[in-house]
Amino acid sequence: MGQLLTVNKLTGGYQRSRPVLHDISFSVNSHEIVGLIGLNGAGKSTTIKHILGLMEPHGGEVRLSGKTWAEGKDDYRRGLAYIPEMPLLYEEMTLWEHLELTAMAYGLEETVFKGRADELLKEFRMGKMVKWFPSHFSKGMRQKVMIMCALLIHPSLYVADEPFVGLDPIGIKSFLDRMVEMKRNGCGILMSTHILATAEKYCDRFVLLHNGQVLLQGTLKELQAQANMHGADLDEIYVEMTKEDQ
Numbered sequence: 001m002g003q004l005l006t007v008n009k010l011t012g013g014y015q016r017s018r019p020v021l022h023d024i025s026f027s028v029n030s031h032e033i034v035g036l037i038g039l040n041g042a043g044k045s046t047t048i049k050h051i052l053g054l055m056e057p058h059g060g061e062v063r064l065s066g067k068t069w070a071e072g073k074d075d076y077r078r079g080l081a082y083i084p085e086m087p088l089l090y091e092e093m094t095l096w097e098h099l100e101l102t103a104m105a106y107g108l109e110e111t112v113f114k115g116r117a118d119e120l121l122k123e124f125r126m127g128k129m130v131k132w133f134p135s136h137f138s139k140g141m142r143q144k145v146m147i148m149c150a151l152l153i154h155p156s157l158y159v160a161d162e163p164f165v166g167l168d169p170i171g172i173k174s175f176l177d178r179m180v181e182m183k184r185n186g187c188g189i190l191m192s193t194h195i196l197a198t199a200e201k202y203c204d205r206f207v208l209l210h211n212g213q214v215l216l217q218g219t220l221k222e223l224q225a226q227a228n229m230h231g232a233d234l235d236e237i238y239v240e241m242t243k244e245d246q
């Protein structure tokens with residue numbers, strides 16, 4: 001199992017004088033889904049911004065396939081696909097044009113692009129909307145466009161920030177089925193979510209963030225052992241470990 005993403009002693013945040021992440025270390029290997037879990041404000045989105053190269057570490061480093069963002073921006077960017085929490089769409093571009101733009105940015109061959117795009121449109125039930133502009137989409141449809149763009153390319157790493165927000169149950173299932181398929185093909189997936197029952201079912205390992213630090217990490221069995229809560233589910237461990245804030 002190759003190590004794809006390595007976050008090593010990462011300290012970071014929005015102002016040098018006030019870091020919000022403190023000495024965070026974890027990794028994502030190929031063939032696995034890692035759940036990034038934590039209360040509101042724990043630091044999940046900030047960690048993701050550092051992984052995407054949008055923020056510079058104050059200390060420590062983030063490596064994707066052995067390289068930092070600064071060592072090779074283009075390769076780094078092409079090595080991952082990001083599914084944001086808030087869908088960001090171009091209001092003047094149709095659904096199809098969004099897919100085309102993604103394919104162009106990642107240098108996807110025309111026939112590969114068309115084959116994958118048709119399959120995704122069918123699976124996410126958006127085939128009738130290819131000529132629509134985002135202003136006509138519901139929240140969930142906007143999220144589906146972001147997900148389809150990410151699934152169009154086959155990067156080494158997927159980073160998804162709260163991907164289920166706004167999706168209907170069929171959309172959630174399609175997304176998760178695809179993630180499992182990508183994982184089988186050798187991708188690594190880092191997924192932040194508050195939906196712990198789903199995380200428990202799909203993630204191979206968990207990183208539990210709290211106040212910008214890693215509180216626990218490992219498989220469910222390892223978390224249970226670390227928290228001394230044998231047989232507990234992820235919800236129970238999470239509530240117990242973050243108790244002082246309630």
Ligand SMILES: Nc1ncnc2c1ncn2[C@@H]1O[C@H](COP(=O)(O)OP(=O)(O)OP(=O)(O)O)[C@@H](O)[C@H]1O
Pocket residue numbers: 014020038039040041042043044045046047
């Ligand atoms: N743009 C920003 N400028 C300054 N501080 C920020 C900014 N965004 C977030 N923070 C702070 O960074 C800390 C971590 O926030 P972050 O958004 O990473 O949390 P999160 O775990 O993603 O939370 P949520 O579950 O609510 O999305 C919080 O203390 C927050 O106030």
